[in-house]
Amino acid sequence: MDGVTGMRGGRERPERPAETARRRAAGPGRLAGLTRLARRTAVAAGLAGTMVLSSLGGAWADPGKPREVAVGTKLAARTHPAVQLLNLSYTAKVTVPSAAVRKAFTKLYDEADKQARKGRIPKDRQSKVKWVFRKVAGDVDKYLQEGKPVRSVDGVASAWCTGWWITPDGYMVTAAHCVDLTDADLRTYFATQSITDINAGDVKALLKSLMGSVEPDKELTELVEKVYTTFNTTHMQVTDLKKSMDVISALPGGGMDRSAKRSPIRLVAKGEVYPGRDHALLKLDGASNLPVVTLGTDGDARVGDVLYVSGFPGLVTNASFVSLKSKLYPALTEGAFNARRETAQGVPYIQAQAPSYGGNSGGPVFNADGKAVGILVGGLLSDIGESQENQSWILPVGVLREFLAAQQVVAAPSVTTVLYDKALEDFFADRHTAALTGFRQVAALYPAHPYVAEYIADSQEAIAAGRDRTPPSAGGPASTPTPTPSGLAGIGAAPAPSGTAAPTGTAAPTGAAGLTGTGTGTGTGTGTGTGTGTGTGASPAPAPSSANDGDDNGDGDDDGTAGNAAGADPSATAEQTPAAGEEAVSPNVTPVANDEPLMSPLMFGIVGGSLLVAMIVMAFVVSTTRRRKLRQSQAALSAFPPPTPYPSWENRQPTQQNWQPNTPPAPPSWQSKN
Secondary structure, three states: OOOOOOOEEEEEEEOOOOHHHHHHHHHHHHHHHHHHHHHHHHHHHHHHHHHHHHHHHHHHOOOOOOOOOOOOHHHHHHHHHHEEEEEEEEEEEEEHHHHEEHHHHHHHHHHHHHHHOOOOOOOHHHHHHHHHHHHHHOOHHHEHHHHHHHHEEEEEEEEEEEEEEOOOEEEEEEHHHOOOOOHHHHHHHHHHHOOOOHHHHHHHHHHHHOOOOOOOOHHHHHHHHHHHHHHHHHHOOEEEEEEEEEEEEOOOOOOOOOOOEEEEEEEEEEEOOOOOOOOEEEEEEOOOOOOOOOHHHHHOOOOOOOEEEEEEOOOHOOOOOOOOHHHHHEEEEEEEEEEEEEOOOOEEEEOOOOOOOOOHHHHEEOOOOEEEEEEEEEEEEEEOOOOOEEEEEEEEEEHHHHHEEEHHOOOOHHHHHHHHHHHHHHHHHHOOOHHHHHHHHHHHHOOOOHHHHHHHHHHHHHHHHHOOOOOOHHOOOOOOOOOOHHHEEEEEEOOOOOOOOOOOOOOEEEEOEEEEEEEEEEEEEEEEEEEEEEEEEOOOOOOOOOOOOOHHOOOOOOOOOOOOOOOOOOOOOOOOOOOOOOOOOOOOOOOOOOOOOOHHHHHHHHHHHHHHHHHHHHHHHHHHHHHHHHHHHHOOOOOOOOOOOOOOOOOOOOOOOOOOOOOOOOOOOOHOOO
């Protein structure tokens, strides 16, 4: 309002007309000036506070949390070692007769002439020949018959799928349609993989014979290809059929071209192909210590959860532009659990939005905890046979469990997987020394592990770069020794650290329940003492490599039992024999961990709060002083009229030259999908 009152000297008085005019003229600028002042003061206060916090934080703050790792990243690292590429292969003798024309074929040219005279097709030779081959392609056997010579080839039909280990001794799960092909499927595979050269030769020969009278353009070429492909596939004979199934495993370094291993695997039992219970059980004989997938239950996944599909999409496996080395690493996709479905046969299925492709069949589907909740079976098709993107069909794990129980097979944990998962947990938490120990144990237990060699190299690199966060008690970087007055050593003010004990050997597995390890340690204070301990973990874990791995790891008292018999004598001198590779420590110097904060959090909060209050008071004083000076300056300039503002550019209307709509053009109607 214009008649507001001002405060001065603690007394309230009406505002004079001249003051009102000056305030109106200078009001916006004054308000902007105060706003800028407040912002500058706040920024200055914030910078000062940040500098103080930084300087104090360097003394006591935690060095920082480990980097955030996505759920999919951890899940892929844990589960990919147990997910394998399956190859189902058939070999056979394939014979294909030559195509000979029937009398009906020769009559087609006369019919083409009649159609041209009636004006139903163009009268040129090219159009007549195309009309003939359209008729032949519509009913090949009506116009062509078997002739001689008969061509033969050694045919190979191969299919790719995904399987996954469920026991360390070699039981594998996949889909039923991955372990056998129907006669119709076999003919299709042999036609597309074995007789393509025969088809191409037939097409080339016919087009060459037509060169004198017609031009073999694209349309005519496609018509001839369709005729010969249909005829040769229909009249092809397959004999001496042999079937084999192999696991294509990536060894350390990976790759079909360098270190892949092809291992024969046999079929134990299978269910019915979709829409039945589409599952199968395979066995790799002579296997041990394989990494495995953990089976979940039907309750581990619900509608709305994110599901993860792991496997080998055929689009990549069959791609010529992808290196052979990289084809043996499974791909991970994710999507929502859409709904629970049931087939007409009463078989439950899960509909999910995770993308899947040919080659993913038989692969595991995980929840966010890394438990297998189903088998990827296939995807939905439209009414015209097109694959529907992101519509995967999954057989629930409950059906798989019933199948395994009928075969008297129990999914079992693997020591390799337990050690590997623990090492991964340390790796992602930047505890690289601990992770390195675990990864080396995995490599010793299962040398064919495809990923552990890379993790060993990454852990060594992180340690060399100073990114290791392994606690000293677990074998991490040693703490910096801090001198302690020699007079305090006599009364045991600070216990001396335990010596470094040699490992007692590699702990042997005690079955699926866990591992047992023992460790010993020695320590000296004002005297000497020893401590031993033995512990058993609830879950499999590596045997402790040293006696100071912590009481919870089954190594007994880390520091041993300090000897206090000589503690009463201040002149007693403690002796300690350094372990191999360690420097000797002076008797009057006690190593102390340097990770204690120099300032407690409470004291830091008090100091920080005081500084913040002081900065707020300072900002208020500066602001008050600036306002007083601003009033004085405005009073001196009251005799001058206010300046005329520049014209506003905010109301300028857009023209055709300085804007254009951000609306993309509509797609052509032929691009739409119904």
